[in-house]
Amino acid sequence: MSWLRIRELVRKEFIQLFRDKKNRPLLVVAPLVQLIVFGYVVTTDVRDIRVGLIDQSLTPESRRLVDAIDGNKTFRITHHLNHSADLDRLLLERKIDLGVHIPPDFSSRIRKGDTAEVQILADGSMSNMASIRISYTLSLLEGFNRQLIRELYPQRIDYGEIDGRIRTWYNPNLDSQYFYVPGIVAFLVMLLSLLFTSMAIVREKESGTMEQLIVTPLKPFELILGKTIPFIIISQGQMILVIAFAILWFQIPMAGNAFLLLGATFIFLLSTLGIGLFISTVSKTQQQAMMTNFFFILPFFMLSGFVFPIANMPTVVQWFTYLNPLQYFLVIVRGIFLKGTGLDALWPQFLGLAILGGIVFPAAVNRFRKRLD
Numbered sequence: 281m282s283w284l285r286i287r288e289l290v291r292k293e294f295i296q297l298f299r300d301k302k303n304r305p306l307l308v309v310a311p312l313v314q315l316i317v318f319g320y321v322v323t324t325d326v327r328d329i330r331v332g333l334i335d336q337s338l339t340p341e342s343r344r345l346v347d348a349i350d351g352n353k354t355f356r357i358t359h360h361l362n363h364s365a366d367l368d369r370l371l372l373e374r375k376i377d378l379g380v381h382i383p384p385d386f387s388s389r390i391r392k393g394d395t396a397e398v399q400i401l402a403d404g405s406m407s408n409m410a411s412i413r414i415s416y417t418l419s420l421l422e423g424f425n426r427q428l429i430r431e432l433y434p435q436r437i438d439y440g441e442i443d444g445r446i447r448t449w450y451n452p453n454l455d456s457q458y459f460y461v462p463g464i465v466a467f468l469v470m471l472l473s474l475l476f477t478s479m480a481i482v483r484e485k486e487s488g489t490m491e492q493l494i495v496t497p498l499k500p501f502e503l504i505l506g507k508t509i510p511f512i513i514i515s516q517g518q519m520i521l522v523i524a525f526a527i528l529w530f531q532i533p534m535a536g537n538a539f540l541l542l543g544a545t546f547i548f549l550l551s552t553l554g555i556g557l558f559i560s561t562v563s564k565t566q567q568q569a570m571m572t573n574f575f576f577i578l579p580f581f582m583l584s585g586f587v588f589p590i591a592n593m594p595t596v597v598q599w600f601t602y603l604n605p606l607q608y609f610l611v612i613v614r615g616i617f618l619k620g621t622g623l624d625a626l627w628p629q630f631l632g633l634a635i636l637g638g639i640v641f642p643a644a645v646n647r648f649r650k651r652l653d
Contacts, residue, residue: 285497285498285502285506286502286505286506286509288506289493289502289505289506289507290502290506292506292507293480293506293509294510296501297480297510297514298580300445303307304389306346306535307514308515308521310472311468311518311520311521311522312521312525314464314466314468315461315465315468315522315525315526315529316327316469316529317395318460318464319457319461319529319530325525325634326354326412326413326416326435327353327354327408328354328356328380329354329355329356329359329377329378329413329416330356330375330376330377330497331349331355331356331357331358331359331376331377331378331379331380332357332358332366332367332371332375332376332379333346333349333357333359333361333379333380333382334359334360334361334366334367334379334380334381334382335360335380335383336381336382336383336386337383337384337385337386337387339386339387340387341376341386341387341390342382342386342387344424344428345382345386345398345421345424346382347585348420348423348424348531349380349420349432350636352420354416354420355378355416355417355420357375358375358376358558359375364376365381365382365464367381367401368401371401373401373504374403374470375411377402377403377409378400378401378402378403378413378414378417379399379400379401379402380398380400380401380417381398381399381400381401381438382398383396383397383398383399388470389429398421399609400414400417401615402414402560403602404471404562409616414468423527423587430438438459443642446541446596449547450535450619450646451618451620452649456533457530457532458618460586461526461530461532462610462614462617462618463584463586463610463614464640465519465522465523465546465613466579466586466606466613467584467586467606467611468518468522469518469519469522469545469548469549469552469609470548470552470577470580470605470606470609471516471577472515472518473511473515473549473552473553473556474552474555474556474559474573474576474577475556475570475573476511476515476551476556476558476562477507477508477511477552477556477557478556478560478563478569478573479557479566479569480507480573481556481557481560482563482564482565482566482568483566484568485560485564485567486565495558501645501648502647504648504649508553508557508566511549511556512546512549515545515549515552516542516545516549517541519541519545520542520568523538523541526617532617532618533617534580534616534617535616535617535618535619536615536616536617536619536620536622537622538616539614540616540622540623541612541613541616541617544609544612544616544626544629544630544633545609545611545635546642547630547633547634548605548609548633548635549637550633550638550640550641551605551633551637551640551641552605553641554640554641554642554643554644554645554646555576555640555644555646557620557645557646557647557648558640558642558643558647558648559572559573559576560648561644561647561648579604580604581606582606582607583597583600583601583604583607584601584604584606584607584608584610585601585607585611586606590607602632604638605632605633605636605637605640606628608629608632608633608636608640609629609633611626611629611630612630613628614632615629
């Protein structure tokens with residue numbers, strides 16, 4: 281094996297990549313743009329819930345409830361209405377997210393010590409958002425109820441109460457960006473390494489330069505190394521770039537060791553580059569390579585735990601997640617980013633990545649060599 285030949289092939293790959301003006305923004309700008317877009321779009325934080333409100337009580341108690349809703353930063357009363365039919369119409373037209381109906385006997389029932397019902401109407405066509413909005417509303421009503429009881433019945437109560445002191449570690453404000461942005465970093469590394477590896481090799485086939493490389497003194501293994509080393513370097517560079525951007529732009533804390541994260545990225549790339557090599561052996565055109573990439577990317581994304589918790593999946597499907605390198609890499613990235621977790625706790629994920637990479641990359645290299653012979 282000649283390292284001189286490998287070095288020259290790596291040099292040729294970099295020249296070819298950066299000579300094309302279309303590739304330059306893809307290599308540097310595209311990861312940052314995707315991180316910004318996904319970082320702001322992929323979120324479960326609920327803000328600015330548009331509320332349509334009917335107050336048929338018109339009493340000090342009902343006005344205090346209206347003020348509590350309007351004064352909460354999560355809610356915004358956009359419509360004050362008189363009829364239930366108006367609430368139904370606005371929900372249908374998607375002009376409000378939530379309807380609140382305070383009945384005429386609201387205050388009288390409270391003063392009697394009875395339960396006062398407040399009707400909450402939500403658009404259930406988006407079930408996840410509806411459940412979150414209802415949860416926020418019930419939490420607000422519960423707080424309002426406790427405050428009102430203390431004011432109406434200030435006398436001492438003879439029994440104690442439970443006071444839950446909640447401390448949230450690693451993400452004190454429960455900001456969903458803390459959860460999603462590290463996941464987006466991992467997903468972008470997989471996406472870009474898969475696409476660039478498979479597309480670059482297939483492009484060589486289409487342009488006819490692959491045949492020229494085959495007839496040179498380059499051995500098959502030297503050719504494979506020369507083709508994959510540039511993308512390892514580029515992927516590591518992109519990883520450093522998006523990590524720095526996630527820290528500086530989104531203010532996501534890096535609690536752990538960045539070098540450990542780069543080491544995990546290298547092991548993860550063994551799997552993604554191996555899959556990219558495999559795709560290049562079954563694709564004759566760049567269009568075929570692009571379509572085949574998404575055959576792998578979509579299942580990896582769905583079975584990674586990025587959005588849908590793996591514990592909620594059927595048992596049979598959970599077994600398939602063990603074959604997904606992105607699942608292990610996500611745990612590592614989030615653990616190092618948010619918790620400062622070290623190798624002593626993350627070694628099962630590192631081992632899983634190493635086993636998958638040790639199987640996928642050699643198998644892809646072997647298939648690629650057979651196609652060259």
